[in-house]
Amino acid sequence: MTHSDDADFPARLSADEAALLQAMPQLQGVGQARRSFMIHSAAGSVGLFAADLLAQEAALAQMPLPHGAAVAPTNAQNVVKVAFQVNGTAQTLELDSRVVLLDALREHLALTGSKKGCDQGQCGACTVLVDGQRVLSCLTLAATLEGREVTTIEGLAQGEQLHPVQAAFIKHDGFQCGYCTPGQICSAIGMLDEAQRGHVSHVTGDVRKTTTRLTDEEIKERMSGNICRCGAYPGMVAAVQDVHSGRQAAQTWGYATQTQIASDRKEDGHATI
Ligand code: FES
Numbered sequence: 001m002t003h004s005d006d007a008d009f010p011a012r013l014s015a016d017e018a019a020l021l022q023a024m025p026q027l028q029g030v031g032q033a034r035r036s037f038m039i040h041s042a043a044g045s046v047g048l049f050a051a052d053l054l055a056q057e058a059a060l061a062q063m064p065l066p067h068g069a070a071v072a073p074t075n076a077q078n079v080v081k082v083a084f085q086v087n088g089t090a091q092t093l094e095l096d097s098r099v100v101l102l103d104a105l106r107e108h109l110a111l112t113g114s115k116k117g118c119d120q121g122q123c124g125a126c127t128v129l130v131d132g133q134r135v136l137s138c139l140t141l142a143a144t145l146e147g148r149e150v151t152t153i154e155g156l157a158q159g160e161q162l163h164p165v166q167a168a169f170i171k172h173d174g175f176q177c178g179y180c181t182p183g184q185i186c187s188a189i190g191m192l193d194e195a196q197r198g199h200v201s202h203v204t205g206d207v208r209k210t211t212t213r214l215t216d217e218e219i220k221e222r223m224s225g226n227i228c229r230c231g232a233y234p235g236m237v238a239a240v241q242d243v244h245s246g247r248q249a250a251q252t253w254g255y256a257t258q259t260q261i262a263s264d265r266k267e268d269g270h271a272t273i
């Protein structure tokens with residue numbers, strides 16, 4: 001059966017559906033009748049689920065927000081105020097109580113270094129430090145961080161001086177696309193501190209002995225919550241081991257010189273610059 005006869009359509013709506021239509025006044029504003037919208041939604045298999053979401057959006061958009069909640073999105077609920085430090089700077093945000101730290105950083109503070117990979121605690125791309133300990137920011141409610149100190153990848157370097165783990169990642173070629181790298185670096189910093197404090201892992205031989213010495217196996221295990229789709233793990237382990245051991249292994253690669261670049265271009269048949 002089609003909805004070619006528009007006039008009959010309301011008669012087939014249940015009371016709930018009719019009420020739903022009344023809750024969608026914004027559609028009139030874009031020049032489309034509510035009844036027409038329902039017909040097209042049904043014909044396009046969008047259905048009442050989508051209509052319900054739209055109705056909720058409309059209702060939420062009309063809710064007054066608490067005073068000063070300028071940074072909260074228009075559909076924010078249970079707005080809470082949270083004051084914390086981010087990379088050494090005091091920040092006060094008014095957020096929907098459901099906002100996670102990752103979204104607070106990326107959407108409200110424009111700190112997009114922390115990456116959203118899975119958004120469900122599986123990949124580690126969103127790892128940041130809270131009071132020096134590594135946490136998954138996609139699983140941490142921002143509202144729980146009152147008075148805490150958050151450090152993201154943007155806050156690790158001191159001016160032009162990279163954090164030792166950042167420098168080691170470059171030295172050991174510990175990344176390819178770089179998407180996982182902010183999380184890997186924050187995780188490595190947190191992990192090294194854990195090891196320093198005597199934390200054990202699943203591959204620690206004797207958990208009764210306190211040792212702060214990490215083998216490559218220990219580093220791999222302790223970093224296993226951080227996934228790299230490029231498979232740059234060998235370089236990362238070498239980088240972390242470099243910082244941990246203080247042995248400062250030599251860099252195994254170098255930037256091409258202008259002479260090498262010119263020579264390669266010539267071999268490839270390009271004009272020299
Ligand atoms: S985005 Fe947080 S663990 Fe994947």
Ligand code: FES
Pocket residue numbers: 174175176177178179180181227228229230231232
């Ligand atoms: S460097 Fe590409 S995901 Fe790790």
